[in-house]
Amino acid sequence: xxxxxxxxxxxxxxxxxxxxxxxxxxxxxxxxxxxxxxxxxxxxxxxxxxxxxxxxxxxxxxxxxxxxxxxxxxxxxxxxxxxxxxxxxxxxxxxxxxxxxxxxxxxxxxxxxxxxxxxxxxxxxxxxxxxxxxxxxxxxxxxxxxxxxxxxxxxxxxxxxxxxxxxxxxxxxxxxxxxxxxxxxxxxxxxxxxxxxxxxxxxxxxxxxxxxxxxxxxxxxxxxxxxxxxxxxxxxxxxxxxxxxxxxxxxxxxxxxxxxxxxxxxxxxxxxxxxxxxxxxxxxxxxxxxxxxxxxxxxxxxxxxxxxxxxxxxxxxxxxxxxxxxxxxxxxxxxxxxxxxxxxxxxxxxxxxxxxxxxxxxxxxxxxxxxxxxxxxxxxxxxxxxxxxxxxxxxxxxxxxxxxxxxxxxxxxxxxxxxxxxxxxxxxxxxxxxxxxxxxxxxxxxxxxxxxxxxxxxxxxxxxxxxxxxxxxxxxxxxxxxxxxxxxxxxx
Amino acid sequence: xxxxxxxxxxxxxxxxxxxxxxxxxxxxxxxxxxxxxxxxxxxxxxxxxxxxxxxxxxxxxxxxxxxxxxxxxxxxxxxxxxxxxxxxxxxxxxxxxxxxxxxxxxxxxxxxxxxxxxxxxxxxxxxxxxxxxxxxxxxxxxxxxxxxxxxxxxxxxxxxxxxxxxxxxxxxxxxxxxxxxxxxxxxxxxxxxxxxxxxxxxxxxxxxxxxxxxxxxxxxxxxxxxxxxxxxxxxxxxxxxxxxxxxxxxxxxxxxxxxxxxxxxxxxxxxxxxxxxxxxxxxxxxxxxxxxxxxxxxxxxxxxxxxxxxxxxxxxxxxxxxx
Numbered sequence: 079x080x081x082x083x084x085x086x087x088x089x090x091x092x093x094x095x096x097x098x099x100x101x102x103x104x105x106x107x108x109x110x111x112x113x114x115x116x117x118x119x120x121x122x123x124x125x126x127x128x129x130x131x132x133x134x135x136x137x138x139x140x141x142x143x144x145x146x147x148x149x150x151x152x153x154x155x156x157x158x159x160x161x162x163x164x165x166x167x168x169x170x171x172x173x174x175x176x177x178x179x180x181x182x183x184x185x186x187x188x189x190x191x192x193x194x195x196x197x198x199x200x201x202x203x204x205x206x207x208x209x210x211x212x213x214x215x216x217x218x219x220x221x222x223x224x225x226x227x228x229x230x231x232x233x234x235x236x237x238x239x240x241x242x243x244x245x246x247x248x249x250x251x252x253x254x255x256x257x258x259x260x261x262x263x264x265x266x267x268x269x270x271x272x273x274x275x276x277x278x279x280x281x282x283x284x285x286x287x288x289x290x291x292x293x294x295x296x297x298x299x300x301x302x303x304x305x306x307x308x309x310x311x312x313x314x315x316x317x318x319x320x321x322x323x324x325x326x327x328x329x330x331x332x333x334x335x336x337x338x339x340x341x342x343x344x345x346x347x348x349x350x351x352x353x354x355x356x357x358x359x360x361x362x363x364x365x366x367x368x369x370x371x372x373x374x375x376x377x378x379x380x381x382x383x384x385x386x387x388x389x390x391x392x393x394x395x396x397x398x399x400x401x402x403x404x405x406x407x408x409x410x411x412x413x414x415x416x417x418x419x420x421x422x423x424x425x426x427x428x429x430x431x432x433x434x435x436x437x438x439x440x441x442x443x444x445x446x447x448x449x450x451x452x453x454x455x456x457x458x459x460x461x462x463x464x465x466x467x468x469x470x471x472x473x474x475x476x477x478x479x480x481x482x483x484x485x486x487x488x489x490x491x492x493x494x495x496x497x498x499x500x501x502x503x504x505x506x507x508x509x510x511x512x513x514x515x516x517x518x519x520x521x522x523x524x525x526x527x528x529x530x531x532x533x534x535x536x537x538x539x540x541x542x543x544x545x546x547x548x549x550x551x552x553x554x555x556x557x558x559x560x561x562x563x564x565x566x567x568x569x570x
Numbered sequence: 571x572x573x574x575x576x577x578x579x580x581x582x583x584x585x586x587x588x589x590x591x592x593x594x595x596x597x598x599x600x601x602x603x604x605x606x607x608x609x610x611x612x613x614x615x616x617x618x619x620x621x622x623x624x625x626x627x628x629x630x631x632x633x634x635x636x637x638x639x640x641x642x643x644x645x646x647x648x649x650x651x652x653x654x655x656x657x658x659x660x661x662x663x664x665x666x667x668x669x670x671x672x673x674x675x676x677x678x679x680x681x682x683x684x685x686x687x688x689x690x691x692x693x694x695x696x697x698x699x700x701x702x703x704x705x706x707x708x709x710x711x712x713x714x715x716x717x718x719x720x721x722x723x724x725x726x727x728x729x730x731x732x733x734x735x736x737x738x739x740x741x742x743x744x745x746x747x748x749x750x751x752x753x754x755x756x757x758x759x760x761x762x763x764x765x766x767x768x769x770x771x772x773x774x775x776x777x778x779x780x781x782x783x784x785x786x787x788x789x790x791x792x793x794x795x796x797x798x799x800x801x802x803x804x805x806x807x808x809x810x811x812x813x814x815x816x817x818x819x820x821x822x823x824x825x826x827x828x829x830x831x832x833x834x835x836x837x838x839x840x841x842x843x844x845x846x847x848x849x850x851x852x853x854x855x856x857x858x859x860x861x862x863x864x865x866x867x868x869x870x871x872x873x874x875x876x877x878x879x880x881x882x883x884x885x886x887x888x889x890x891x892x893x
Contacts, residue, residue: 085846092726093833096826099733139719140839140847146694148719189737196730203723215723219730226734256670263677266686276686288673 080128084137084150084206087121087160088216090114092199095192104187108175111191115168115198122160126553129157130560132567136208144208145272151208154560158412159205159328159335161557162419166327167198170427173536174320177430181231181318190230197223197324201332210258211268213336214251217300220332221247224325231318233439239312246299246309250333253296260289261344274343281348290345290352294337301333303360303397304367307390311374314386315439319430322382326389327423331396331415338400338408342565346403353403360401365497367394372504376511380439384508385425388465391501392418398494399480406486408562409555410479416554417464417472417547424461424540428454431529431537432516441515448516453534455516457541462509464544467502472547472554477502576616583609594649600638607631620786621709624778628794633879636801640886702850703860705783713788714864718847721867722832724790725874729829732878736822739885751887753808764806771799779872783861789868793875800876801883809887818884821877828873835866 094114101107129135134153138144152160171194182190200220207213225247229240262268264285265276280286295306302310310330314322345352371391375384396418399411429444431454436443448455464473477498484494547554586609590602607630614623678685699711713721754760775795782788804812835849842851849863850856 082840082846085840089833089836089846093830093837095726096729096829099822099826137845139845140715141845141850142716146691146698147716186737189733193730193733193737196726196733199726212720212723215720215727218727219723222727222730222734226730226737229734229738260673260677262687264686266689266691280686283676285673285677288669291669 080124081135081137083121083125083128084135084152085139087118087125087164087206088199088203090121091118091195091202095195095199098195099188099192101188104179104184105175107188107191108171108178111195112168112171114195115164115171118198118202119161119164119168122157122164125152125157125160126557129153130556132563134564145267145269148207148209148212149269150206151271152206153564154557155335155339155412155564156205158416158554158557158561159332160202162331162416163198163201163205163328166324166419166423167194169536169540170320170324170327170423173427173533174323174430176530176533177320177434178318180434181320186230190227193223193226193230194324196220197227201328204332204336208270209268210261210270210273210340214255214258217251217254217336220329221251221300224329227321227325228313228317230321231316233316235312236316239309239316243309243313246306250296250299253292253299255296257289257291257293257296260285260292264289270340270343274348277344277348282350287349290349293340297333297337297340301330301337301397302390302393303334304363304370304390304394307367307371307393310390311378311383311386314389315380315383319382319426319433322386323423323426323430326386326426327419330389330393331419334393334396334400334415338565357401357403360397361494364394364398364401365494367391368398368497368501369504372501372508375508376504379441381429381433381436381441381444381512382426382439384441384512385422385429388505388508389422391505392422392465395477395480395498398498399483402483402487404483404486405562405566406479406483408565409558410476410483412558412561413479413551413554414473414476416558417476417544420540420544420547421461421464421471421473424457424537424544425465427533427537427540428458428461431533432458434529435527441512444512445515445519446517446521448513450521451529451534453538454529455513457534457537458516459513460541460544462513464548466505466509470545470548472544472551475548475551475555572616576613579609579613579616583613595647596642596645596649597639597647599649600635600642603638604631604635607634621707621713621788621791624786624791625794628791628798632798633794633801636798637882637886640883643886644889702857703864704857705861705864707783707785709786710782710788710864710868711860714867715847715849715860718836718867721871722836722847725829725832725871728878729825729874732825732881735882735885739889750810751808753804753811754806755808761806764802768799768802771795771802775799779868780865782868783864789871790875792868793872794879796872796876797879797883800880804883804887809884813884816880818881821881821884823877825874825877825881828870828875828877831870831873832867835863835870 091114094110098107098110101110129152134151137150139148139150178187197220200216200223203216204213204220207216225240225244228243229236258268261273264280264283265273267273267276277286299306314326317325341356346356368391371387371394375387375391378384378387396411396414399407399414432444432447432451433439435447460471464471467473467477481495481498484491484498583606586602586606590599590606593599593602607626611623611626611631614626695708695712695716699705699708703711703715705711775792778787778795779789779792800812800816836847839848839851840846844851850859852859852862
């Protein structure tokens, strides 16, 4: 049975989705969704030892070997992202029942949970697939389902935001598909490893060059890499709170995952000059993303939008690490994906719980709520410290690795260091502004309700996970190191 | 001769696309998009891609036009003028088009037998279809078995689309309508002609469903045709009558069931010690097993597509009529 884990990882949530559609009491639909998501998380945990080291798990679907059939491939890089996705979904669902119930009409919750499971299955399916076209199919499932989740809340502003996201996301996916089509014309295959073996003979012909451009830009659009991040802040701000927590933890990172996997497997080793272009284009963009994200986060006055802008900046850190194209840089980028998912997920779950009490999404509505709900506020504080990168948190570790990777650079290290340190200071400013609003004003007199106890406990638990992985980082560190090995050795 | 016809069709395609962009009347734009789909379907057919052509004709020219019109019923038919943005759009689209044109410089010539797409994989597909699946239509073998996992994914994409529409719009049911929809019941000629057509469309849909292993066709196209016959019924007799024949909960069940049937056939493979979506274990004879598997999953595709398209249609038509 263990050999079937890669496919079960996807099929379990995917096939539970139609069941959930048919289940009417919302509580039952939630319980079933949570159970499915927990099972997916358990499968991901069980995959850790199986896919460790150099031995990737290969699963030919239907018994047809690649390149004729579609194969799944699970290595350390995939496991890291499987853990992020399934973990995010599970903990958000655990903590999110009251929040979701308050934002989504009860009669429609079964549709909502069906879409949730499909988003989960789609994201997981992208990660394990070793087939360029199959990745597109699951990207479609994940994107469509995310649009539904985002549009589901009571906030009408979500609709124009999600429409913009839909258009941008569709352009991104279409560009990716055009690229894959051009590669297929020249190689006649869709399996990524098989393309890698056939690419060297056709590499300098125009279809491949254009394909590299289309795939990179398409995925960059989906990953919200500066300056293609325009859809992100509004989408995250106006989505239902728990949806923001889920998507902020994993959705843009999956596009970065595909970008890295395809770029390192196909283009990095084959296209002449690609390595340089990769650095020359991405490092400045990453720096601008880091600074612009932090700057806009300092200026915004909507609680969730502050941290949505912060996500733009954090994507910048991940891209910066990857664009150094060194082992240490990639390790830092991957570890940062992990620590950021943990911290941002915690942050948005915390905001979502406090929002049960706040009148609106404005920062001022949160005034004094930290005094009334100290436990939730402590969790938010810990998550915030991890975002800033205070020693002792998971966020510190990944930022520290990033700085070390930057110091390895022969030139320009100082400029990049200034960017990282400056943006860290800026993030202290916007975090302080948020915490000040939570703790310093007196708690509002009216509307005193206790927060759901179970949800607060989960929130605290994942907040302390940020500290735990900051002090004992063996697991994510090993996965990230091996994943960097996978990336650098994928084509070789 | 075919080349001349192709070039003629492609020029028509560009003209249609240009006209669809230029018009400010959305009804006209929808009709032009329908023509566009039909033209591209003919192009696919000329390229010997009969399966794709059938899908494009049924879904692109048929159902999506109906759905667009359903959506158009709730908006202003005339587009607002947005001149400055059109120019920026034109420039960026032109640049993208030029880059794609540049990409084709080094591609193999049209119909080149030595093109990479005709090496390695294609001969294997032809050969293995004969030996392991033994059905005449190789496309069905590829979509159903060799790359069945992609098809499963596509079925869930379709299902996700329906979830989105039903989640965002109100689910229609006979109970929550303000007034009865009479359809064209008082127009004798369309009603009589339409009623005559419905059984034939339905029959053709079933033919496409079950003949997919021998000729072009399969669950996607069949589902679209069956849905088309029900949509015609709804137009003639009114939505309420159509919902009495196939209520929304039946449609919801249908689309969930189809997706589960497809996935379930895959899981049977795991339970019998083979891989997911390995149909060989469905029968003592692996070749017969492959055929049974393909028939079952195509049925699943057909159920889901029918359920999804009808649900989306009903949700759009019912909008504005619900309480």
